[in-house]
Amino acid sequence: MSLVDDLVAALGADRVKAHPLELRVYDKDAGVARGPVAAVALPESTAEVVACVKAARTWGVPIVARGAGTGLAGGAVPTEPALIVALTRMNTIHEVDLENRTAWVGPGVINLDLSAHTTPMGFHYAPDPSSQSVCTIGGNVGTNAGGPHCLAEGTTVAHILAVEMVTVDGEIVELGGPAPDPIGLDLRAVVVGSEGTMGLVTRVLVKLTPNAPDVRTLLLAYPTIEGAAETVSQTIAAGIIPAALEIMDRPMVQAVENFVHAGYPTESAAVLLAEVTGHPAAVTAEAGQIERIALQAGTTEVRSAVDAAERDLLWLGRKSAFGAVAQSAPDYYLHDTVVPRTRLVETMTRLYEIADRFEISMLNVFHAGDGNLHPLVAFDGRDEGARERVMEAAEEMVRVSLEVGGSLSGEHGIGLEKRDLMADVFSPIDLDAQARLRDAFDPDGALNPGKILPHGSRCYDFGMQPPLSQEPAL
C-alpha cells in the first residue's frame, strides 16, 4: 500500500496523478519557484477532501491546497514532497441568497464565473484580481486576494462571511456565519490569507455586492509618471474614492497594447485608468473632477470609454499585463509591495534607479489608489546569473518599499517569496505569536509547511527548527 493507493481507493484512478510528468505540471504556480510534488489529488466533495487529508496524514506526507495555480508568491508551491490537493473540481455555486446578498460556493468556483452568474440578478463578487477570469474563490481566500476594484470595496477578507474547512485531523468545521459581525473570536478572518496553513477550505460563504447603476472609465495619458501619481494623490485628497485607479508605465503599455489593440497611447510615459461608479449624477460629477485634477497634473489625453465593450477592452489590457511581458523575455518576476500613496513618486524613482543599476528590464503596473506596486522584471532565466541578479534587485526593491513606510505584500500573499523578509517587518515576539496561532490549527506543521513564517519564528524553538529538506530552486 502507498499514499497513491489510498488516494486511488478514495477518489478513483483518474483523479489521482503520480506520473513524473503529471507531477511536473503541478510543481509551480504562475510565479518562478518550483517545488517537489509527491502526488496530486482532484477531489470533488468535502468528504473526498477529508479522505485526502487522512491518507496524507497516514503516510506522513504534507498537504498543499491549490486552486488554479495563478498565485505569484509560491503559496501553492510545496517546500518538501507534498500531496497537492487541487480543488478546481469543487466548482459548484451551491446557493445564491439574494435577499441576504450572499452565496455559498465551492472553493474551485472561478472568481469571474461567480460574478457572471450573479450579474444578471443585479449583483457581483467585488474583489477582482487581475487573474479573476482564472483564479478560484478558494485561492482568493488563501491569499486574501485584492484587485483593481478593492480600492473602494476592500480585499477578499471584507467579502467572506464564513468558510467550511477540513482541519488537519480530517474534521469538518464551519467558521463564521451569515452575520456580518460574528460573535467571539473572528476565526474566519484568521483563515483568510493563511495560504492553506490552517486547513483546506471546502465551501465559502461570500458577500455579493449590488452592481453599480452607472460606471465611467477614464484613460488618462501623461508625459511623466509623476503626473499620473500626482493625479492619484490629488483625487484621493479631494475626497473621491474611485472604484479603481491603475497606473501602467510606457514599457507595460506597449506590451499590453500589442495584445489587446485597445488604442492605448503607447508613446506616453504613463497611463492612468480611473473608474468611478455609483449614481449617474455622482459619476458624472466625480469623473469631471478627476479630469480637472488630471489636466492640472499635466495629462495630455483624456479618453472616456464610450461603452461596455470599450471599457472591457481597456480592463482586459490592464488585466493581461503580467502575461504580456513574455513578449520581451521568457521569465518574469513580479513584485507586490505597498507604499504610502504620498510616497509613490519617490519610491518609483528609487525603483527605476535600482533597475538601472542591476541592468534589468523593469515594467510597471500598479494599483495606484492604494499604493500597491507591482514592478515586474522581465528576464531570461537561462542567461548566466540573470536569476540571481533579478532576485538581488528584488530584495532591494522590497526593502525600499519598507523604508518608505510600506508593507511586504499587497495581495499576492507571503508564500515562499516573502517568507524570509517577514523578520524585517515583525519582531520575534510578533512572529512567535503568529507561529503559535498557526500551531493551534496545525501542531505538526503538515499543512503547507515552510510558508508565510520564516524558520525559527517560534521563540521556544528558536534555532532548533530543522532546515527544509529541499529548498525550492528559484
Added chain:
Amino acid sequence: MGWITGAAPTQAQLDACVTCGLCLPHCPTYRATGDEAASPRGRLTAMAAIADGIAEVDETFAEMMSFCLQCRACETACPSLVPFGRAMEGARAEIAAQLPGRRRSARRWLVGSAIANPTLVGAASFGAAVAQRIGVGRSGAGTIGKVRGLRRLPLRSSSTRGKSWPARGVPRGTVALLSGCVQDPWFAEVHEATISVLRAGGFDVVAPPTQACCGALAAHDGAVAQTRALAAANVAAFDGFEYVVTDAAGCGAHLKEYGHWAEGGDVLAARVVDVTELVAQLLDDGQLPEFGSRGQRVAVQDPCHLRHAQRITVAPRRVVAAAGFDVVDLDPSGRCCGAAGMYTITYPEMSESLGRAKADEIDRSGAAVVASANPGCEMQLRSYADEAVRIVHPIELYAAALQGRD
C-alpha cells in the same frame, strides 16, 4: 532523448509562455476536468520538460497532447502571444515519430492519405449515400458508422475540381476555390452557394484541377511528410490567383499557415480568405445587396478555426445579417463544439459532452437556424442539436436570399 525531428516545438515557441495561466478557463478540456495536465499551460510545461530533457516522450505525454482539441481558444486569450497550435502540431509530430505504433495505422492512413485521395473519398461517399437510402447506421440517415451528422449525400456527386464559372456581369477578378477533401462530395450545396455568391459579386471562379486536400487533419495528427506534400501541391495549383477562397474554416486556418509547411507557402497564405471575409468585403463595397430583416433569428456558431485561428468573428455575422436575419450569439460563443477533426472518434466522451453543451446553448438561444462556417462543426451540431434546428453554412443563407429563396 528529447525531440528527434525538425518538426518539434521550437524553443522560442515554448519560451513565449510565462505560465500566467490566463489561458486556463478558455480551454474546454481544462474546464471539464479542472486538471492542470489538461490545460494549455500544463501541456506547454510538459513540452518544455521534454525539451529540457527531464521527461521522455512516452504514453503519458502522448495522452496529454492527444487530449487537446487543438481549438486554439488559448491563443486568443494569451497575452504572451504563444503560438500554441504550432507547438502542439510539433508535439504531435514528435509523438508520431517516437511512438509509431501508438495510433492504429488505419487512422493514420485515413487522415494522412485516404482523405486526400478524391477517388477514395468519392467511393466512400457513394457507399455512404447508398447506406443513407437503405437505412444502415445507428440512428437516422445522418449516421454512417462512427460518422454522425451528415447531410443527405447525393448518389452521384460531381466534383468542383477542374471546373470554372464565369462572373455575372463585368468580371472584377478571378478567385480560386479550394474544393477540399470531404467538402466536395459531402457539402456540395455549400460550394454551390459560395460559387453563386462570388459570381454575383463579380468574380470568375476557378477550382484548379491539380489542387489537393489542404492537409489540416494530417498536420493536426503529426503526419509531417504528408502535410508537406499536400502543401507543396497546393502552392503549385493555386499559383497566381488574386484570392484563394475556402468555405471550410478548418481548411482556411491551415492554408493561412502554409508558410511553415512549403516553399512559397507564405505567398499562398497571404491570399487565402474565408468566403465570409470576402463576401463581407463585397457587402461593405456595395458590390452585393443587403436584405432587410425578415424577423427570423439565426444563431451564429463560431468555428474555433475561424474565431481563434483566423480571428474572424464579424464577417459571418455580417453575411447572415445581410441575408435578412437577426443574428443571435451563442453563449459562451468561443467554446469548442467538440468536433475538432478526428476528436469525435478519438475522445468520444469529451466530444459528446461539448456537443451536448453546445446543443444546450442553441436551445437557450431559441433560434431555429444555426449558421456554422465549418463542416466538422456542422456535423457535430447536427448530431446533438434538436432535430427541428436547421444547421447551414452562413453563405447558404445569403445565396438563398440572393436567389429570392428562403
